[in-house]
Each structure stands twice: as structure tokens, then as C-alpha cells.
Amino acid sequence: MSEPFYNAAPNATRVAPPLPExxxxxxxxxxxxxLFGTCVLDLFFPEAGxxxxxxxxxxxxxxxxxxxxxxxxxxxxxxxxxxxxxxxxRAQLALFAEDWPLVVPSGSCAGMIRHHYAELFxxxxxxxxxxxxxxxxxFELAEFLLHVCKVEFKDQGSQQxxxxxxxxxxxxxxxxxxxxxxxxxxLEKIERVEHDHESECCGFGGTFSVRMPDISGAMVADKTRxxxxxxxxxxxxxxxxxxxxxxxxxxxxxxxxxGQHLASFLxxxxxxxx
Amino acid sequence: xxxxxxxxxxxxxxxxxxxxAHNALGDAQLRSNMRKAMDSLMAKRLxxxxxxxxxxxxxxxxxxxxxxxLSRLPELLERLEANLTRNGVKxxxxxxxDEANAIVLQIAEAHRAKQVIKGKSMVSEEMEMNHxxxxxxxxxxxxxxxxxIIQLDHxxxxxxxxxxxxxxxxxxxxxxxxxxGEPYTEDVxxxxxxxxxxxxxxxxxADIGVSGVNFAVAETGTLLLVExxxxxxxxxxxxxxxxAVTGIEKVVENLRDVVPLLSLLTRSALGQGITTYVNLIxxxxxxxxxxxxxxxHLVLLDNGRSQAFADxxxxxxxxxxxxxxxxxxxxxxxxxxxxxxxxVYPGPIGKIISPHLMGLENTPDHPSAxxxxxxxGEVCPVKIPIPSLLRRLREENIKKPDAPNPVMRGQGSKYxxxxxxxxxxxxxxNTSPWLYRTFGFFATRLRGLTPGSLGPWxxxxxxxxxxxxxxxxxxxxxxxxx
Ligand code: SF4
Numbered sequence: 001m002s003e004p005f006y007n008a009a010p011n012a013t014r015v016a017p018p019l020p021e022x023x024x025x026x027x028x029x030x031x032x033x034x035l036f037g038t039c040v041l042d043l044f045f046p047e048a049g050x051x052x053x054x055x056x057x058x059x060x061x062x063x064x065x066x067x068x069x070x071x072x073x074x075x076x077x078x079x080x081x082x083x084x085x086x087x088x089x090r091a092q093l094a095l096f097a098e099d100w101p102l103v104v105p106s107g108s109c110a111g112m113i114r115h116h117y118a119e120l121f122x123x124x125x126x127x128x129x130x131x132x133x134x135x136x137x138x139f140e141l142a143e144f145l146l147h148v149c150k151v152e153f154k155d156q157g158s159q160q161x162x163x164x165x166x167x168x169x170x171x172x173x174x175x176x177x178x179x180x181x182x183x184x185x186x187l188e189k190i191e192r193v194e195h196d197h198e199s200e201c202c203g204f205g206g207t208f209s210v211r212m213p214d215i216s217g218a219m220v221a222d223k224t225r226x227x228x229x230x231x232x233x234x235x236x237x238x239x240x241x242x243x244x245x246x247x248x249x250x251x252x253x254x255x256x257x258x259g260q261h262l263a264s265f266l267x268x269x270x271x272x273x274x
Numbered sequence: 275x276x277x278x279x280x281x282x283x284x285x286x287x288x289x290x291x292x293x294x295a296h297n298a299l300g301d302a303q304l305r306s307n308m309r310k311a312m313d314s315l316m317a318k319r320l321x322x323x324x325x326x327x328x329x330x331x332x333x334x335x336x337x338x339x340x341x342x343x344l345s346r347l348p349e350l351l352e353r354l355e356a357n358l359t360r361n362g363v364k365x366x367x368x369x370x371x372d373e374a375n376a377i378v379l380q381i382a383e384a385h386r387a388k389q390v391i392k393g394k395s396m397v398s399e400e401m402e403m404n405h406x407x408x409x410x411x412x413x414x415x416x417x418x419x420x421x422x423i424i425q426l427d428h429x430x431x432x433x434x435x436x437x438x439x440x441x442x443x444x445x446x447x448x449x450x451x452x453x454x455g456e457p458y459t460e461d462v463x464x465x466x467x468x469x470x471x472x473x474x475x476x477x478x479x480a481d482i483g484v485s486g487v488n489f490a491v492a493e494t495g496t497l498l499l500v501e502x503x504x505x506x507x508x509x510x511x512x513x514x515x516x517x518a519v520t521g522i523e524k525v526v527e528n529l530r531d532v533v534p535l536l537s538l539l540t541r542s543a544l545g546q547g548i549t550t551y552v553n554l555i556x557x558x559x560x561x562x563x564x565x566x567x568x569x570x571h572l573v574l575l576d577n578g579r580s581q582a583f584a585d586x587x588x589x590x591x592x593x594x595x596x597x598x599x600x601x602x603x604x605x606x607x608x609x610x611x612x613x614x615x616x617x618v619y620p621g622p623i624g625k626i627i628s629p630h631l632m633g634l635e636n637t638p639d640h641p642s643a644x645x646x647x648x649x650x651g652e653v654c655p656v657k658i659p660i661p662s663l664l665r666r667l668r669e670e671n672i673k674k675p676d677a678p679n680p681v682m683r684g685q686g687s688k689y690x691x692x693x694x695x696x697x698x699x700x701x702x703x704n705t706s707p708w709l710y711r712t713f714g715f716f717a718t719r720l721r722g723l724t725p726g727s728l729g730p731w732x733x734x735x736x737x738x739x740x741x742x743x744x745x746x747x748x749x750x751x752x753x754x755x756x
Contacts, residue, residue, distance in 0.1 A: 019330055037745045039704070043717055044738060046745035050752060065749040068707035076697055078646055080668030084701040091705040168647035169661075201605045205645025210730040212643055214296045217734035218609050219645070248735030 025147040032062045032100045033144075036092070038109045039071035040240040041261075048240070048261030052105040052141050055267055059149040066095040072104075074112040077120070079207045086120045089113075093130060101148065102138045105263055107170025107239045110140040115173050140170065141263060142179035142238050155187040156271040162190050163232035165223070165246065165259065167239035168201045176238055180262055184236075187269055195230035197222070204245035220249040228257055235259040291639040294614035304440055304611050311439045315602040318545025319653070336538045337657035339531045340593040347583060350492040350525045351574070357495025361557035363570045371401040374575045378403060378484075378517055381571055382412055385515055387481035391473075393501065393509035394418035395486030396434050396596060397519045397575055399618045400631065403484070414484075417473050417505040419466060426453050432612035434619060435543050435598040440611050473505065483509035483567065487520035488595070489535060490572070493528035496556045497572065500540065500549040507551050516567040518555070522574050523583075523592035535595055538655035542599040578630040578683070585681050587666055591626050593656040600650035600660060606643060615640070622650035626663045634671055635684030641667035642688070714744040 033056060037049045053063045069092055077085035096102050104110035117131045145151045162184060166177040177199070184192045203209065203219025210216075224246060227235050235257060237243050243259045250257055298304060323329040343350060355365045368374035378401075382390065390412055392398060404414040404425070416425045420437035424430065427449055431437030438446070443460045451458045456468050477483075485506055489498040497518050499506050510516045526532060540546040559566035582591045601607045601621030612620035617628040617637065625640040634641075641664050650660040667682070672694070675686035703709050721740040728737050 019327070019334065035749070037749070042745045043714060043740045046741045046743060046748050049745035050748045053749060053752060063753065065746075065753060067711070067746060067750060070704040070707070070710045073704075076700065078665055078668075079697070080641075080665065080670075080672045081694075081697045082669055084697045087701050088704040168645075168649065172648040172652055199649075201645050201647035201649070203605075203645060205647065208642065208645045209734075212292065212295070212639075213730035213733045214292065214299055215606055215609060215643065216645070218299050219605055220734055244738060245735070248731075248738055251736040252732075252734065 026101075029059065029149055030061060030101055032064060032098070034096050034098075034100055034102045035063050035065050036069060036072070036096075036102055036104045036109070036113070037065065038104065038106045038240060040244055041106055044244055045240050045261050045264075048264045049105060051261070051267040051272070052103070052263040054272055055141075055145060055151075055263060056103065056149070058272070059145075059151065061149070064098075064100070068095050072109040072112045073120070074109060074116075075206050077112065077116060078205075082120065089117055089120055090127070093127070093134065096134060099133075099137070101144065102134065103141055103144045104138065105141040105238065105261065106167075106241070107140050107174050107176040108167045108241060110138055110143075111170050111173035114138045140174045140176055140179065140238065142176060142183055143174065145266075146179050146182050151183070151186070153183070153186040153266065153270045155189050155269055157187070157189055157269045159189045160191070160234060161193050161230075161232045162234045162236055162265075163193055163195050163227055163230045164262075165195075165198075165202060165227070165235060165237040165239075165242055167204075167237070167242045168199070170239055171199065180236070180238055183262070183266060187266075190269070193230045193232050195232070196226035198226075202242045202245050204241045206241065209245060216245075217249075220245055224249050224253065224255065224257075227259075228255060234265065236262045236265045238262040289616070289636060289638065291614065291616060291637075291643055294616055295610040295643070298610040298614040301611075303442075303445075305609065307440050307442050308608050308611050311436075312602050312608045315544070315598075319542055319599060319602070320545075322541040322545035322547065332534055332538055333655055333657050335534045336595075336655050337593065339526065339535060340595070340656045341590075343526045343531070344523065344583070344589055344592055346527070347522070347525065350527060351522060353492040354490055354495065354525050357492065358497075358557075358572060359495075361495045363495065363497075363557050363572055366571060366573045367576075368573055369576045371575070371577055374401050374519065374573050374577075375403060375406045377571075377573050378519070379407070379410055379412075381515065381517060381569075382407070382410075382482060385481055387412055387515070389476070389480045390414040390482045390484055391476050391480035391509050391513060392416050392418075392421070393483070393485035393499070393506040394421055394437075395484065395519055396431075396618060397486055397521055398484060399431060400575070400577060401519065403519075415473070415476050415480075417476070417503075417509055418501075419469050419503055419505075422469055422473065423449065426450075430613055431618075432620070433598055433601060434596050434621075434623075440613070477508045477512045480509075480513040482515045482517060483511075483513040484517050484519065485510050487518050487524055487572070488539065489532050490520060490525045491527075491529055491532060492525055494556065496529070496554050498532060498536075499553040499555065500536070500551065501553070502544075502546075502550040504551055507553055510553060510555055511566050514567055515569045515571070516555070516558075517571045517573065519573045519575060522576055522579055523594075535656075539595050539597050542597040542653065542655040578632070581681075581683065582627070582630045588630075588663065588681070590658050591623075591630065591663060593658050594623055594627065595656055596623075597655055599653045599655065600658075603649040603653050605647060605649065606645070622660045622664075623658075626658075626660060626667065629667055629682060629684070633684035634667070634682050634687045637684075638671065638687040641671055711746060714746055718743050718747075 073085035073088040114135045121127045121131050164180050170176040202223040203216040246259045366377045407414045416422045423438040432440040447460045450456045487497045558570045582588045607621040629637045646661045670682045671688040673686045717740045
């Protein structure tokens with residue numbers, strides 16, 4: 001909501017204000033990029049992070065992974081522990097000082113940096129400027145591959161049905177569903193299958209999953225059922241929180257299906273060797 | 275108000291959200307009724323606003339109209355009162371529900387009223403007006419079909435637009451058969467006819483008609499009310515006295531502001547271009563008129579709304595035009611239904627408005643009962659950033675209860691020194707690279723020792739096992755090799 005309209009003349013809202021412009025992407029592929037690994041990926045899906053690095057390197061980009069990085073601060077932020085979130089966010093800021101793109105292989109963490117850091121530092125003008133500059137060069141991995149690297153994948157796998165799950169905050173803040181679909185569409189032998197209530201949340205929601213285990217459990221039960229009934233042989237996602245949730249639930253149900261990170265899937269399908 | 279005479283209302287168990295949700299989740303009939311109903315409502319909304327560009331423009335406009343109205347709330351309310359008074363409407367102000375009920379009772383007693391017929395009004399639910407009036411020997415009958423069904427079954431509304439949406443035709447058929455002694459039928463048209471027949475007579479008997487208000491127009495002193503059943507028009511025109519009850523936030527500046535809001539409201543709610551009835555009520559029957567009530571009253575209720583108004587961010591809560599779209603799209607609401615919230619307003623809007631109406635101490639779990647997926651904010655016709663407001667309420671909810679300058683009643687109802695300590699530890703871990711790497715090293719090396727049970731997490735999941743080596747290690751090696 002914009003404050004200026006608070007005191008606008010009565011006729012000022014007769015005409016709707018313009019809608020925000022879609023994001024503009026750099027015309028040139030950059031020579032260097034940072035990777036922000038995110039905490040869940042770091043411990044639970046490290047191979048996916050490595051595959052993200054490999055995908056970027058194959059595009060001729062030199063990847064930098066500052067070893068001091070940890071977490072974007074999102075778990076505390078969404079739980080209401082704003083001060084703790086701010087300090088953790090602050091610890092990351094200094095690590096990405098060069099004017100290189102920051103690539104994040106997890107949609108909701110990318111969204112956190114891109115959309116919520118400004119809120120965290122709204123009372124610190126100097127830091128706010130730094131944060132805004134960082135937000136402007138923060139990309140979710142699929143988005144970066146698609147719009148900045150303009151990848152053209154050659155599918156080297158066999159015929160396969162794949163379901164895509166996107167984190168809901170990430171799909172709304174970062175359009176990750178569109179980017180994921182576009183990348184999968186480049187793979188000739190992949191048929192992307194829709195699953196029931198595809199856009200619906202998997203029930204993770206950070207600490208929501210432990211604060212409200214009954215409700216969260218009902219959501220992930222529906223999500224895992226939909227994925228299994230979709231006929232997909234593989235489930236991919238660019239969001240590690242959702243993967244942790246979905247895979248953990250599938251394992252508990254003794255179901256054979258497991259989700260994997262989009263980066264790993266893309267790397268394998270396009271001939272990447274480990 | 276004579277509080278002794280008040281009949282205890284059906285207990286609102288908002289403190290038991292988790293418990294209520296647990297029960298609701300186990301109710302297979304409820305789950306399937308809700309899922310079907312919400313799917314159909316989502317599809318209807320989308321069919322009514324298929325053009326994304328137009329939709330987004332309209333939402334933007336709706337947001338600005340509401341923001342502008344709220345920015346001058348005190349001034350607009352004064353103008354509304356002046357213009358309504360000029361039109362012959364008596365305006366009453368109530369800070370609390372008790373005050374509002376007392377006003378209604380006073381009017382009813384002045385007319386020796388025995389029967390009240392009600393159009394749909396969520397504010398009257400806030401007031402628990404029916405119970406209150408019954409306690410004073412006045413019968414209050416709901417005339418909206420959904421509300422009528424709920425009243426027959428002694429339940430609370432499940433949804434702000436469709437109070438009985440959690441029931442299917444079979445359940446209503448049984449209800450009508452059991453309570454009204456009607457022959458059993460599952461034919462929806464026949465069921466509705468039954469309801470209408472019973473209610474029709476009541477409109478003529480009632481001494482007072484009560485209704486809500488969708489928009490109160492300051493410029494003209496007009497109360498606008500939309501509905502599909504005609505019961506709203508009957509309630510506001512047939513009985514000799516009409517009492518409208520509404521929240522102070524419902525005011526808009528002028529009639530032209532209503533145009534985008536109305537279009538947003540009806541399309542977001544039920545996918546309708548326009549409702550069957552749009553009532554513009556501008557005062558009682560005039561000398562040269564043949565119908566309409568002899569007296570019209572408006573009760574403007576605060577009930578915690580000024581608390582939300584006082585904070586620039588939380589004020590956005592009051593943008594709400596009560597369309598219900600946020601509920602229809604909410605994965606939590608779809609699964610637990612409206613009654614589990616234990617509040618008058620359920621779903622996403624309920625989670626951000628109820629803490630103002632009832633205090634955080636009475637709604638401690640409401641802000642947390644969301645994965646912040648954002649479905650609500652995406653469809654809200656007046657662009658209330660519901661997920662951000664939920665996050666903000668969480669922040670208020672974990673403050674020290676006695677922290678200075680409280681913004682919310684019941685601040686800190688989830689304050690927990692233990693949890694605070696945990697987050698401090700989390701912060702230390704994530705701000706100290708050395709500690710973080712040491713932690714990562716041990717978590718990966720000792721992954722075999724991951725406990726099989728991790729509290730609530732392992733209720734739905736098997737325990738997560740860290741990888742053998744962290745990305746920090748893998749990346750260092752990989753990048754050093756280059
Ligand atoms: S919060 Fe928005 S979507 Fe929900 S009822 Fe209010 S106006 Fe409708």
C-alpha cells in the first residue's frame with residue numbers, strides 16, 4: 001500500500017496506478033557469480049548445490065562460494081524473531097561485496113533476500129542501500145539459467161514423466177514455477193505431468209510444520225498422494241524446504257518415490273557426469 | 275446492559291485452535307464437503323475475472339480506494355453520520371459489543387418488539403446478537419438460507435459468505451426433516467422452497483429487521499447491501515424498524531468508489547458479475563412513499579478496530595470487504611473448515627482480524643496456523659498483504675508480555691524464554707562461520723546418530739539424515755580443484 005495515496009485528491013484513484021514492470025534481465029552473461037547455498041541444502045542436499053555450480057560453470061561462469069555463508073535468516077523471520085533474522089542476514093551481506101549476480105538454488109531463500117531484506121533493514125539507511133543493490137542482483141537458479149544464461153539444454157536421457165513442485169512463496173515472489181517449467185520444456189524426452197492441486201502448498205512453511213503438525217501433516221499427505229498419483233517417475237523441485245518435507249513424508253509412508261533438486265535433475269539429463 | 279440476563283453463547287473455543295483442527299481433520303465428510311465447495315468457488319472466481327491484466331488493475335484500484343478511505347476514517351465517519359442524519363437515519367456509536375447490544379435492545383424495547391428478523395450480518399455474529407436478544411425474551415430469526423440452516427442446527431457459521439458451506443444437501447435434508455418435520459428430500463430447490471416458505475411468514479410478523487452493511491457511503495449517507503436471496507431487501511423494508519449494524523471500517527468516500535469495490539466483491543466472492551439484489555438504503559419511508567420502514571438505525575461498532583487502525587501496517591487489515599476469497603483459496607481453511615478457528619471470522623482474514631477483536635491472549639495460535647503460502651494475499655481483491663500481517667502478528671505474539679508501548683491487546687501470548695533462547699543459539703550459529711562449519715562437520719560426520727524421533731517433525735516425516743559431507747566442503751574442494 002502506498003502512503004502517498006493516503007492524502008491524494010479524491011480523483012486520484014479513479015484511474016488505476018500502473019502495474020509493476022516485469023523484471024529486466026542483464027543482456028550479457030556475467031563472467032562471475034556468487035552461489036548462496038542456503039542452510040537446508042548445505043546439510044541435506046549438498047550434491048544439488050554442487051550440480052548448480054557445475055551447471056553455471058558449463059555456461060562459462062566462474063562461481064564463487066564464500067565459505068563464511070550460512071542461512072538467509074528466513075526461519076527466524078517467518079517465526080517473528082525479526083532481530084535474530086536481521087543479524088543472520090547482516091552476516092551474509094558482507095560476503096557478497098563484488099557486483100556479481102547472487103544465484104540461489106532455493107526459491108524461498110532467493111525471495112527472502114530479494115523481497116524481505118529491505119523490510120529487515122528499513123531503519124538503517126546505509127545498509128538498506130546495500131541490501132537493495134544485493135536484491136537487484138539476486139536470482140533464483142532456474143531463473144538465472146533461463147533468463148540470464150539463456151541456456152539451451154540438449155536432453156540426453158530417455159523418455160520420462162516428471163512432476164514439478166514449486167514452493168508457494170517462491171512461485172508467488174519469484175515465479176519459480178514458470179522458470180522450472182520452461183527449463184523442463186527444453187528437455188525433449190521429458191513429459192511434464194500436472195499433479196492434483198499443483199499450485200497448493202505442500203505444508204512445509206518452515207516452523208509451521210512443527211508448530212502445527214496436524215494441519216501440516218494433512219497438507220503433505222495430500223501433496224504426496226497427488227504426486228504419486230500423477231504417474232510421474234521423478235519429482236523435481238527447486239526448493240529444498242519443500243523437498244525435505246515431501247521426501248521425509250514419502251519415506252515415512254514407505255513410498256518409493258523421492259523428490260530431487262531441479263539442479264541435479266538438469267545436470268544428469270544434460271550429460272553432466274559426476 | 276443487563277449482563278445477568280445474557281444467555282451464555284455457544285462457547286467460542288478459539289484458544290483450542292490446534293485441538294479443534296485435529297478433530298476437524300479427522301472428519302472425512304467435512305473434508306470432502308469443504309474441498310469440493312472451495313474448488314468450485316475458486317473456479318467461479320477465476321471464470322469471472324479471467325483477464326489477469328484487468329484483474330490486477332482492479333485489485334490495485336480496490337486497494338487504493340480502501341486505503342484512501344481509511345486514511346481519512348475519522349473525517350469520513352463524521353460526514354457519514356451527518357449525511358445519514360440528514361436522511362433521517364439515526365446513527366449510534368458503540369465501542370464494544372456490549373454497547374452495541376444495549377443500543378439494539380433499547381430500540382427493541384422502545385417498540386415493544388417481540389420478533390426480530392435478520393438479514394446476513396457478520397457484525398451481528400460478533401455481537402452474538404441472537405443469544406443476547408433471546409436472553410431478553412426477543413426471538414431473533416436468521417433469514418439468509420445459510421444462516422437459517424446454521425441457526426436450526428445450533429452451529430456457528432463456517433464461512434463469512436456461505437455460513438453452511440460445510441454441509442451437503444443430504445445433511446440439510448436430514449436437518450429440515452428432523453427439525454421442521456418436512457418430508458425428506460435431497461432436492462436442493464425443494465429444500466430452498468421449504469426454507470423460504472417458513473421464513474416468508476416471519477417477515478410479516480417481525481417487529482424489527484436487522485441487516486449488515488457492505489459499504490457505507492459518506493458523501494450521500496447511503497448504506498449499500500448486496501445479497502442474492504431477497505431476504506436482505508425483505509428484512510430492511512417490511513418490518514417497521516430497520517437496524518443496520520456494521521464495523522466502522524466499512525465507510526467509503528463516495529458512490530463512485532463503490533463501483534470498483536462492488537465489482538471486486540461479487541466476482542471474488544461467488545464469481546458473480548453482480549448480485550441479484552443491490553440495496554441502496556438512504557433513509558426511512560418518506561411522507562409520500564408507500565413502503566419502507568418507519569425508522570432506520572445504524573449502529574457503528576468499533577470492537578478492536580481502532581487498535582488495528584492505529585498502526586500503519588496493521589491498518590491494512592481494515593481494507594477487507596469481506597468477500598471470503600482468502601478462505602476459499604486457503605489450504606488450511608479448506609482442510610479444517612471455519613468452525614475450528616473458534617472465532618467469528620475464520621480463515622486468513624480471521625487470523626489477522628480476530629486478534630484485534632478478541633486480543634492475542636484469546637487467539638494465541640491463530641497467527642501461527644499458516645504456512646505463509648501466500649494464496650490469500652494473491653487473491654485478496656483489496657490486496658491486503660495477509661502473509662506479511664500474519665508474520666507481524668507473530669512478532670507481536672512473542673514479545674515480552676510487559677514490553678513497553680504494546681500495539682496489540684494480549685501482546686506476547688506466545689512469549690517463551692526457552693524458545694527465545696533457542697533462536698539466540700540459532701543466531702549465534704549462523705553468525706559465526708567457525709561455529710557453523712564446526713556444526714556442519716559434526717552433523718555430517720555423526721549423521722548415523724540422528725535420533726529417530728524429532729518431536730512433532732517425526733509425526734509426519736521420518737527423521738532427516740544429513741548428507742555425508744556439507745556443500746561447504748564439497749564446494750571448497752570442487753572450486754580449489756579448478
Ligand atoms: S481479506 Fe481480502 S480476500 Fe479475505 S475476505 Fe477480506 S477482502 Fe476478501
